[in-house]
Amino acid sequence: MDSRIECTLSTFADHTKLCGVVDMLEGRDAIQRDLDRLERWACANCMKFNKAKCKVLHVGRCNPKHDYRLGEEWIESSPEEKDLGVLGDKKLNIT
Numbered sequence: 001m002d003s004r005i006e007c008t009l010s011t012f013a014d015h016t017k018l019c020g021v022v023d024m025l026e027g028r029d030a031i032q033r034d035l036d037r038l039e040r041w042a043c044a045n046c047m048k049f050n051k052a053k054c055k056v057l058h059v060g061r062c063n064p065k066h067d068y069r070l071g072e073e074w075i076e077s078s079p080e081e082k083d084l085g086v087l088g089d090k091k092l093n094i095t
């Protein structure tokens with residue numbers, strides 16, 4: 001799954017996270033290329049991501065908040081996300 005992935009990819013059981021730095025357009029493009037690679041991998045292996053559960057968490061004050069897609073579907077942005085039982089928000093506050 002992680003072959004040729006440019007950004008940070010974390011997997012645990014059936015959870016997959018892709019993280020990248022977007023301080024320039026190249027960062028945005030790298031994340032989108034990796035999302036495209038993950039979608040192709042899923043199709044080639046007769047698997048699919050639950051796109052309804054896929055979210056983008058934009059972190060940082062100067063984040064340009066780019067839009068991303070997985071396959072043909074745009075990924076919804078979220079102000080906070082739960083990861084392995086820990087809720088984190090865009091300011092990196094965790095509960």
